[in-house]
Amino acid sequence: MADLATRDKWNKAAATLDLMSGRGEMERWLPFKSRLFGNMEPGKILFASLGTGLDISAFPPGMTITAIDISPEMLKRAQPRVEGYPGEIRPELTDIHDMPYPDGHFDQVFTSCTFCSVPEPVAALKALNRVLKPGGRLYMFEHTGSRYFPFKYMLDLMTAMSRKIGPEMHRTTVANVKAAGFEVTEVDNLFLDIVKTIKAVKPQN
Amino acid sequence: MDHRLYFIFGDLVSNMVAGILIALCAALLVGTGWNMFVAMIVMMALGMILCLFLSLALGILFGAMEIMVPVMLTGMFSGMISGMWLAMAEAPVLSLIWLGATTGLVITCVIWLVNAALRGVSTAELN
Numbered sequence: 287m288a289d290l291a292t293r294d295k296w297n298k299a300a301a302t303l304d305l306m307s308g309r310g311e312m313e314r315w316l317p318f319k320s321r322l323f324g325n326m327e328p329g330k331i332l333f334a335s336l337g338t339g340l341d342i343s344a345f346p347p348g349m350t351i352t353a354i355d356i357s358p359e360m361l362k363r364a365q366p367r368v369e370g371y372p373g374e375i376r377p378e379l380t381d382i383h384d385m386p387y388p389d390g391h392f393d394q395v396f397t398s399c400t401f402c403s404v405p406e407p408v409a410a411l412k413a414l415n416r417v418l419k420p421g422g423r424l425y426m427f428e429h430t431g432s433r434y435f436p437f438k439y440m441l442d443l444m445t446a447m448s449r450k451i452g453p454e455m456h457r458t459t460v461a462n463v464k465a466a467g468f469e470v471t472e473v474d475n476l477f478l479d480i481v482k483t484i485k486a487v488k489p490q491n
Numbered sequence: 492m493d494h495r496l497y498f499i500f501g502d503l504v505s506n507m508v509a510g511i512l513i514a515l516c517a518a519l520l521v522g523t524g525w526n527m528f529v530a531m532i533v534m535m536a537l538g539m540i541l542c543l544f545l546s547l548a549l550g551i552l553f554g555a556m557e558i559m560v561p562v563m564l565t566g567m568f569s570g571m572i573s574g575m576w577l578a579m580a581e582a583p584v585l586s587l588i589w590l591g592a593t594t595g596l597v598i599t600c601v602i603w604l605v606n607a608a609l610r611g612v613s614t615a616e617l618n
Contacts, residue, residue: 311550437560473614475609477556477606
């Protein structure tokens with residue numbers, strides 16, 4: 287069953303997402319995202335969450351990608367970017383906590399600023415673990431909380447103000463990935479220990 | 492740090508502007524009758540919160556977390572220092588502008604240094 291409160295929150299955020307993230311943030315992060323998404327290989331790829339499709343410009347060409355999002359408004363705004371991609375992107379309106387795919391369906395899973403936004407991060411990561419093949423790889427571009435003073439407390443303050451209308455800034459995403467049953471193979475800090483890429487693998491057994 | 496000139500310039504200008512604005516806000520709010528400790532705490536909190544909102548606007552041009560975190564820190568320090576100063580004595584506007592700009596410059600440099608220490612592949616969270 288869809289989480290209507292989360293859907294409503296992100297439907298509202300869709301109108302301003304391109305303005306807030308489209309220039310500074312996207313240009314700043316594009317080289318890192320292009321490098322991470324360069325790990326896409328032919329096969330079944332899941333991308334969560336598509337948003338307005340800003341990340342599509344960092345995808346390598348020629349892939350077949352199932353791209354999910356909980357918000358119909360986001361997917362509507364993503365459509366021109368989906369159509370412009372030199373490959374195949376299948377946008378699907380799906381709650382990451384309750385995906386309709388069979389176990390072990392995907393070869394690779396990619397996320398981009400997803401786990402600041404989902405209400406139940408460990409449950410959502412367990413859902414990704416379920417749909418990923420044993421030995422399949424998870425690649426994440428995320429901003430997280432910090433382990434260091436004073437950044438940790440600043441991110442707590444930001445979260446208190448942002449969580450109603452947008453993302454949470456203090457998530458412990460690396461620990462959540464491990465708690466969901468993945469083996470974390472690499473954490474690459476891009477800005478302090480806040481913006482990072484995370485690579486993980488689903489164990490064979 | 493980001494090596495692209497646009498973002499180096501953006502980081503620097505964002506922090507200097509934030510520092511100046513908060514120092515000028517302190518001049519509007521804090522007077523010599525204030526207790527210095529109260530002025531410091533009030534302007535520290537106000538500087539950080541005002542800069543959170545300012546960083547949303549600056550972030551449109553220069554990036555999200557890379558702007559938010561240093562700009563909030565600049566607001567906090569600029570507010571603290573200017574609040575204490577204004578509680579002790581009257582300060583010329585030009586001096587407050589210099590104070591805010593210098594705070595922004597120093598925080599930018601500190602963040603660059605801390606970032607240089609923390610960025611890259613980390614084993615700290617692997618185990």
